[in-house]
Amino acid sequence: MLKDVxxxxxxxxxxxxxxxxxxxxxxxFHELGLGEQDAVAILMRNDFSFFEASRGAAxxxxxxxxLNWHNKSDEIAYVIGxxxxxxxxxxxxxxxxxxxxxxxxxxxxxxxVEGKSVSECEATAEAKRIFPxxxxxxEWLEGFSPWTEAPxxxxxxxxxxxxxxxxxxxxxxxxxxxxxxxQFVKFQRMIFGIGxxxxxxxxxxxxxxxxxxxxxxxxxxxEIAVLQPKFDGEGVLKIIDEHKITHVALVPTxxxxxxxxxxxxxxxxxxxxxxxxxxxxxxxxxxIKRQMIEWWGxxxxxxxxxxxxxxxFFCRSQxxxxxxxxxxxxxxxxxxxxxxxxxxxxxxxxxxEIYARNPAYxxxxxxxxxxxxxxxxxxxxxxxxxxxxxxxxGFLFLCDRKRDMVISGGVNIYPAEIESVxxxxxxxxxxxxYGIPDDDLGETLVAAVQLKDGxxxxxxxxxxxxxxxxxxYKVPKSIEFxxxxxxEDSGKIFKRKLRDPHWEGRARAI
Numbered sequence: 001m002l003k004d005v006x007x008x009x010x011x012x013x014x015x016x017x018x019x020x021x022x023x024x025x026x027x028x029f030h031e032l033g034l035g036e037q038d039a040v041a042i043l044m045r046n047d048f049s050f051f052e053a054s055r056g057a058a059x060x061x062x063x064x065x066x067l068n069w070h071n072k073s074d075e076i077a078y079v080i081g082x083x084x085x086x087x088x089x090x091x092x093x094x095x096x097x098x099x100x101x102x103x104x105x106x107x108x109x110x111x112x113v114e115g116k117s118v119s120e121c122e123a124t125a126e127a128k129r130i131f132p133x134x135x136x137x138x139e140w141l142e143g144f145s146p147w148t149e150a151p152x153x154x155x156x157x158x159x160x161x162x163x164x165x166x167x168x169x170x171x172x173x174x175x176x177x178x179x180x181x182x183q184f185v186k187f188q189r190m191i192f193g194i195g196x197x198x199x200x201x202x203x204x205x206x207x208x209x210x211x212x213x214x215x216x217x218x219x220x221x222x223e224i225a226v227l228q229p230k231f232d233g234e235g236v237l238k239i240i241d242e243h244k245i246t247h248v249a250l251v252p253t254x255x256x257x258x259x260x261x262x263x264x265x266x267x268x269x270x271x272x273x274x275x276x277x278x279x280x281x282x283x284x285x286x287x288i289k290r291q292m293i294e295w296w297g298x299x300x301x302x303x304x305x306x307x308x309x310x311x312x313f314f315c316r317s318q319x320x321x322x323x324x325x326x327x328x329x330x331x332x333x334x335x336x337x338x339x340x341x342x343x344x345x346x347x348x349x350x351x352x353e354i355y356a357r358n359p360a361y362x363x364x365x366x367x368x369x370x371x372x373x374x375x376x377x378x379x380x381x382x383x384x385x386x387x388x389x390x391x392x393x394g395f396l397f398l399c400d401r402k403r404d405m406v407i408s409g410g411v412n413i414y415p416a417e418i419e420s421v422x423x424x425x426x427x428x429x430x431x432x433x434y435g436i437p438d439d440d441l442g443e444t445l446v447a448a449v450q451l452k453d454g455x456x457x458x459x460x461x462x463x464x465x466x467x468x469x470x471x472x473y474k475v476p477k478s479i480e481f482x483x484x485x486x487x488e489d490s491g492k493i494f495k496r497k498l499r500d501p502h503w504e505g506r507a508r509a510i
Contacts, residue, residue, distance in 0.1 A: 022054075028140060032107060040086070042089050043091065047114055053089040059154070065085055067079060082367060088106055092110045172364060199223050199224045209306075226243055226245065237258075240271050255288050285424070297317075309382045330356070346389070349390075354388050386398055386400070404434065
């Protein structure tokens with residue numbers, strides 16, 4: 001059985017070899033003149049070099065800036081212009097697609113397409129022609145001895161919000177104090193369960209906060225760390241079975257896709273090795289989570305929080321089965337409050353905006369946006385824009401994103417509730433519910449639906465399905481069918497791209 005290795009597809013490297021390259025990267029970055037507060041951009045799919053670059057940066061107190069490789073050239077150009085990295089380490093083929101976004105004064109390092117050698121990768125050869133002075137990452141590293149000096153106070157990644165409204169914001173945290181680092185490691189081990197002797201599977205692109213955090217933990221400590229280059233439902237089950245995976249980190253969308261696998265496929269693989277499965281990155285529909293617990297057992301945990309707040313609430317299967325839909329109780333040391341529109345605390349059971357802060361995750365800034373940073377804080381606590389409530393025992397329940405809430409005829413409607421029901425329809429592959437303008441009600445509901453292959457479009461059937469399960473005012477009046485929806489690998493959907501056409505030419509957007 002493999003031990004102390006990182007596996008991506010059919011490629012395997014030892015932890016020792018990866019760490020050594022990371023320390024060579026530290027030395028190389030230092031020789032380039034990078035110091036604390038500087039940044040290294042990483043534009044890669046899930047690959048070993050991602051960890052080499054991020055570890056190399058962290059060791060000498062440099063920020064890593066993971067870039068969303070799905071983004072277009074103008075979006076990448078904005079993030080690079082905002083974060084001002086001195087170095088970019090990128091897959092050659094991705095870099096070619098956004099060549100106009102790369103400034104001439106940045107140090108460019110090329111990584112061949114996964115699994116290809118330098119001589120086999122045509123994209124690398126072309127990128128070397130297009131970017132004068134660009135170097136091949138692996139060849140450049142070999143010119144340095146590993147960093148042997150004491151590591152500097154580590155910086156994490158500078159993570160960009162998804163930009164649901166306007167341009168994305170850069171969330172940057174200062175170097176962790178020793179006491180913060182101790183608490184941080186404690187919570188990360190509790191949340192993800194990853195430590196020595198565990199066998200971890202990390203799902204999702206590493207440019208997102210959860211895969212980045214769980215991936216770092218898995219690479220650093222797990223007996224084996226497995227990453228998928230791209231999500232594949234049956235592939236997940238095969239990895240769990242083949243590698244006897246004990247710990248998994250993923251997003252709720254993965255559950256939906258796994259449950260849509262044919263029963264004979266699900267029955268083909270043994271998942272009894274699982275000890276802890278942690279999900280985050282958005283609400284999980286209650287029926288979806290119940291089905292996953294029935295399938296995988298009471299090993300499914302949930303964490304609520306965000307890059308700005310840190311991890312603030314945690315829920316194990318046992319508590320969720322007592323209170324279906326909860327995201328759990330506050331982690332030790334977390335301060336929180338549910339506040340009304342007037343900023344005053346609400347009683348148990350009343351829905352309001354969720355404010356919380358876990359000091360173990362340190363403070364943060366929105367780079368260059370001090371006013372927006374002040375807007376999200378009240379009494380030292382931070383909001384992510386979510387609304388919800390706590391019950392009498394302090395268990396937190398999410399209702400929706402504040403900006404996603406639809407007010408129709410004066411009634412607050414939470415699209416997440418409707419989406420949770422829609423996803424249980426056997427004919428539905430994906431969906432999003434949002435509000436569009438209505439001259440009478442202010443807003444009315446639309447459901448954007450992606451059907452499974454071969455299913456005929458039938459709006460009445462969708463409405464009948466919802467009417468049988470929801471109050472009438474929660475049933476969308478309009479059903480729009482799409483061949484695909486603008487959803488990131490993280491599971492977050494870009495509702496803005498669906499809503500905006502309906503609001504064009506109007507003075508308001510809510």
